[in-house]
Amino acid sequence: xxxxxxxxxxxxxxxxxxxxxxxxxxxxxxxxxxxxxxxxxxxxxxxxxxxxxxxxxxxxxxxxxxxxxxxxxxxxxxxxxxxxxxxxxxxxxxxxxxxxxxxxxxxxxxxxxxxxxxxxxxxxxxxxxxxxxxxxxxxxxxxxxxxxxxxxxxxxxxxxxxxxxxxxxxxxxxxxxxxxxxxxxxxxxxxxxxxxxxxxxxxxxxxxxxxxxxxxxxxxxxxxxxxxxxxxxxxxxxxxxxxxxxxxxxxxxxxxxxxxxxxxxxxxxxxxxxxxxxxxxxxxxxxxxxx
Numbered sequence: 005x006x007x008x009x010x011x012x013x014x015x016x017x018x019x020x021x022x023x024x025x026x027x028x029x030x031x032x033x034x035x036x037x038x039x040x041x042x043x044x045x046x047x048x049x050x051x052x053x054x055x056x057x058x059x060x061x062x063x064x065x066x067x068x069x070x071x072x073x074x075x076x077x078x079x080x081x082x083x084x085x086x087x088x089x090x091x092x093x094x095x096x097x098x099x100x101x102x103x104x105x106x107x108x109x110x111x112x113x114x115x116x117x118x119x120x121x122x123x124x125x126x127x128x129x130x131x132x133x134x135x136x137x138x139x140x141x142x143x144x145x146x147x148x149x150x151x152x153x154x155x156x157x158x159x160x161x162x163x164x165x166x167x168x169x170x171x172x173x174x175x176x177x178x179x180x181x182x183x184x185x186x187x188x189x190x191x192x193x194x195x196x197x198x199x200x201x202x203x204x205x206x207x208x209x210x211x212x213x214x215x216x217x218x219x220x221x222x223x224x225x226x227x228x229x230x231x232x233x234x235x236x237x238x239x240x241x242x243x244x245x246x247x248x249x250x251x252x253x254x255x256x257x258x259x260x261x262x263x264x265x266x267x268x269x270x271x272x273x274x275x276x277x278x279x280x281x282x283x284x285x286x287x288x289x290x291x292x293x294x295x
Contacts, residue, residue, distance in 0.1 A: 057082070169267075170218045170254055173274030178216075181284050196221050196255055197232055200239025207247035214283035215243075216252040218276050223259045233257045250286035254279030 047054060060075025070077045171190065178188055189212070193202045196219035203215050217240050223229040236255055244251040254276050258264045267275050 169274070170220075170256075170276035173276035174216050174218060174252075174254065174280040175276075177274070177277035177280040178284070181281070183284070195219075196236050199236055199255065200243055203240055203243045203251055204247070207243055207249040207251075212249065214250045214252065214287050216254055216276070216280050216283050218254040218279065220256040220258070220264055222264060223257075229257075248290070250283045250290065252279035252281075252283030252286075 056075045057079045060073055060077070061079035064070055064073055064076035064080065067073075070080065175185075175188060179185065191202060191206070193199055199217045199219055203217055206212050206215050219236070221229060221232050221236070233255075237253070240251050240253055240255075243249070256264055256267055256275055258267070267273075
């Protein structure tokens with residue numbers, strides 16, 4: 005499950021009573037060096053992809069064209085997605101540094117991070133490397149903006165990215181099918197287990213033609229995963245049958261973080277988009293059957 009390494013790095017010394025001065029000016033640089041090690045490993049592992057992206061970047065500078073160059077387009081999207089967190093970090097460096105080493109703050113945001121993961125509003129499936137290059141500029145900025153939360157210890161970068169992907173895919177798919185943005189109502193729930201009750205309330209309100217339930221459940225070491233998955237799937241199916249309101253099932257049930265992130269990537273198989281398309285298709289089916 006995506007977790008915040010910064011959050012645990014701040015909380016663990018306090019829990020174990022380690023004699024570490026978290027207000028020391030060397031504390032933050034220490035964590036930066038640790039993350040540079042992780043970043044270096046990722047750079048080495050994905051070296052071929054990075055070489056392609058860098059080449060694409062310089063190629064687009066030379067041709068001044070993004071069309072037909074997915075690697076070059078991806079390079080510019082990465083830059084656009086990096087800007088929000090960079091700007092916020094630069095502008096609010098002192099405030100972030102002053103609150104960085106507070107265990108209570110980190111613990112609170114770890115709890116919030118767990119809620120965000122269970123809501124899981126944006127997961128997409130990446131079929132090929134080009135998928136990410138299909139994002140629009142504003143979608144890349146939106147994903148980058150969600151990364152700003154990860155500047156706070158306790159918020160996971162991968163978690164907010166996962167949550168950022170499903171809802172974006174669903175909204176994009178609805179827009180492509182002619183649904184006006186003003187007609188889309190987004191409601192967050194504490195976790196995937198609460199989705200059926202929220203869906204039932206929405207169906208009974210009579211305000212909605214269809215419901216798209218989005219979330220993510222990642223397998224852990226206990227059988228809790230099986231119970232949650234079974235109840236969520238059964239509950240949402242019951243809501244659809246008893247209310248007659250179509251419910252698109254966009255709840256990811258995956259064994260690990262990597263698969264969750266893969267299903268959050270840009271591409272035609274975005275799980276949020278698939279759920280939205282299924283819900284709208286069922287609206288049409290039911291109308292034809294009742295005609």
